[in-house]
Amino acid sequence: MKPDPAELSRLIAQGHKRAIARAISIIENGHTQARSILEALHPRIGRAHRIGITGPPGVGKSTLTNQIIKYYRKKEISVGVIAVDPSSPFTGGAILGDRVRMQDLFTDPGVFIRSMATRGSLGGLARQASEAADVLDAAGKDVIIMETVGVGQVELDIMNAADTILVVNVPDTGDVIQGMKAGLMEIGDVFIVNKADLEGAERMKTDIQFVLELKGETSGWQQQVFLVDSRKGTGLDDMLTEIDRHKNYLNDAGEFELKRLRRKREQVKSMIMERLGDVFWNKERSELLEKLLEKKSPVEIVDRMLS
Numbered sequence: 001m002k003p004d005p006a007e008l009s010r011l012i013a014q015g016h017k018r019a020i021a022r023a024i025s026i027i028e029n030g031h032t033q034a035r036s037i038l039e040a041l042h043p044r045i046g047r048a049h050r051i052g053i054t055g056p057p058g059v060g061k062s063t064l065t066n067q068i069i070k071y072y073r074k075k076e077i078s079v080g081v082i083a084v085d086p087s088s089p090f091t092g093g094a095i096l097g098d099r100v101r102m103q104d105l106f107t108d109p110g111v112f113i114r115s116m117a118t119r120g121s122l123g124g125l126a127r128q129a130s131e132a133a134d135v136l137d138a139a140g141k142d143v144i145i146m147e148t149v150g151v152g153q154v155e156l157d158i159m160n161a162a163d164t165i166l167v168v169n170v171p172d173t174g175d176v177i178q179g180m181k182a183g184l185m186e187i188g189d190v191f192i193v194n195k196a197d198l199e200g201a202e203r204m205k206t207d208i209q210f211v212l213e214l215k216g217e218t219s220g221w222q223q224q225v226f227l228v229d230s231r232k233g234t235g236l237d238d239m240l241t242e243i244d245r246h247k248n249y250l251n252d253a254g255e256f257e258l259k260r261l262r263r264k265r266e267q268v269k270s271m272i273m274e275r276l277g278d279v280f281w282n283k284e285r286s287e288l289l290e291k292l293l294e295k296k297s298p299v300e301i302v303d304r305m306l307s
């Protein structure tokens, strides 16, 4: 059955869980239908506060996400979660563990949790995750959490879709400078040393603070480090207050709007690339490519095909 984009969008706007799931699957599978759905949803996109959570594997991002969801739900703020795992070609694995832990939240109509994994090319994943967040935004979720594991380029791209970025570390993450090299120090708005119950947490906090001070303040926002025990829930209040404070800062500084425009700009560019590709690769050109492959270098083929 082909869902009618208009009907699907209507259901999404009502927060219908199955319709949301359906739309995200369509986006994930790269169907051209995704275009009409996103187009129909467009007037409703742009309200949500998008929080990105990133950091090395196993630092407690999902446990923290769980706590953040509970905090917002107590305030009757609705939450959407997208857990992205760029390293796994299948949906499941580590995220299945998250699902079990988050089980009590699945029945809450104010919460929607979805995991996304790469299907082949990593290139499309960041855009798909961003579009999935758009769907949740249109569905009326007040807060959208995007959790992604790792420290690579794809993760940084995914974090581009967030308004507020939390960078999570643990006492034994090792070299803070490593995280700095990976670009995490640059992108983080709020730094968290999770597993504060473990030895060396204070030290880790001081190390990160030191690096942040070295770097200096580059915008109007001074990043701070918070010690948290996500399992017991200690240290969460200060961190959550900081997240809200960052949201207010973005609003006051006009950055919320700038980020929204930046996302839109990237989306347009990406869509143009995609459509140009669709138009370009007709039957004739595809056949010509096959013919040239054996004899010519890539540059020669490109020059010939674009001439």
Ligand SMILES: Nc1nc2c(ncn2[C@@H]2O[C@H](COP(=O)(O)OP(=O)(O)OP(=O)(O)O)[C@@H](O)[C@H]2O)c(=O)[nH]1
Pocket (backbone or CB within 6 Å): 056, 057, 058, 059, 060, 061, 062, 063, 064, 094, 149, 150, 194, 195, 196, 197, 198, 228, 229, 230, 231, 232
């Ligand atoms: N001691 C301690 N353990 C914690 C804390 N927070 C989370 N953990 C444990 O750390 C392990 C990993 O937690 P997750 O929340 O799955 O970590 P994650 O960063 O989401 O992991 P990936 O998504 O696989 O990268 C689990 O066994 C948690 O129970 C904490 O504050 N203290």
Ligand SMILES: [Mg+2]
Pocket (backbone or CB within 6 Å): 061, 062, 063, 098, 147
């Ligand atoms: Mg996780």
